[in-house]
Amino acid sequence: MAACYHGFDPAAYLQYNYTAPRADFKRQDSIVPWKLGCLHRAFTEGDVSGELLVDIGSGPTLYQVLSGCEVFNRVILTDFLEVNRQELRRWLRDEGDCGLDWTPYLQHVCKLEGRQPSVWTEKAARLRAVVSDILPVDVHHPQPLAPGALSSVGADCLVSCFCLESVSPDLAAFTRALGHIQGLLRPGGHLLLIGALGESYYFGGPGVKIPVVPLNEAEVCASLKETGFTLIRLEVYTLPQDMRVGVDDVSGVFFVKAKKE
Ligand SMILES: C[S@@+](CC[C@H](N)C(=O)[O-])C[C@H]1O[C@@H](n2cnc3c(N)ncnc32)[C@H](O)[C@@H]1O
Numbered sequence: 001m002a003a004c005y006h007g008f009d010p011a012a013y014l015q016y017n018y019t020a021p022r023a024d025f026k027r028q029d030s031i032v033p034w035k036l037g038c039l040h041r042a043f044t045e046g047d048v049s050g051e052l053l054v055d056i057g058s059g060p061t062l063y064q065v066l067s068g069c070e071v072f073n074r075v076i077l078t079d080f081l082e083v084n085r086q087e088l089r090r091w092l093r094d095e096g097d098c099g100l101d102w103t104p105y106l107q108h109v110c111k112l113e114g115r116q117p118s119v120w121t122e123k124a125a126r127l128r129a130v131v132s133d134i135l136p137v138d139v140h141h142p143q144p145l146a147p148g149a150l151s152s153v154g155a156d157c158l159v160s161c162f163c164l165e166s167v168s169p170d171l172a173a174f175t176r177a178l179g180h181i182q183g184l185l186r187p188g189g190h191l192l193l194i195g196a197l198g199e200s201y202y203f204g205g206p207g208v209k210i211p212v213v214p215l216n217e218a219e220v221c222a223s224l225k226e227t228g229f230t231l232i233r234l235e236v237y238t239l240p241q242d243m244r245v246g247v248d249d250v251s252g253v254f255f256v257k258a259k260k261e
Helices: 010-017 031-044 082-092 103-112 117-130 171-182 217-226
Strands: 052-056 074-079 131-136 155-161 185-197 201-203 209-211 229-238 252-260
Touching (some): 010 201, 031 103, 031 229, 074 082, 074 117, 082 131, 117 131, 171 185, 185 229, 217 229, 217 252
Parallel strands (some): 052 074, 052 155
Antiparallel strands (some): 185 252, 229 252
């Protein structure tokens, strides 16, 4: 699978998935607002708490930690590819020349939090303040992060979006990878997992076709059970026809809130 990621183009990936129609903040049925709504609810229900939030397979994106950065004092972002870690660093250091303007995302999440969209700069500053590291990760390794990257207690919460199924050749590898990241979480910690349903490929750039293990809801639930998670909630989004824009063959998206036993 590592070879499939040669040529991954962060700017193209952001363009394919994180601009309209998939990120249309005026539409209730657009995929990005749906994901942001799920994450906002999960982080504000009161049961997810602690010191450290770790995002597994961040890619070049930040949307997945925009709610969590208000709850946790420390956030670690991770990705397998240096080009993605570079893209994240550029935004965090406010160096300009970023692949995507995250302003509408910051404004939207401020709105979800009952704040004026105009205070988005405060959220951007908060995120820049709490992200302590951007680390390499390999979910196929029994220890996905370098030894000593986390304290022996582990993270209080993990978030991971569209990573495990996009790097696993089959369901067994997906479940193994889930087991590996489970090891990074403290007992009683939460997992927020977002992923593709029924997807067999996506484009990581022009001509960069990456295979994906097609999953259904029952398989996701079985993998969670097998790896020691208790499911709290599973929500499913079905892609409207006009969100099927030719950059993948995804049919739906799942959102999981689970707890490590
Ligand atoms: C579909 S992207 C998801 C990116 C982002 N989380 C999102 O929500 O759009 C899959 C990500 O998995 C990363 N990846 C590839 N191989 C990996 C591995 N062995 N372990 C962890 N992440 C990997 C890729 O670099 C890519 O950023």
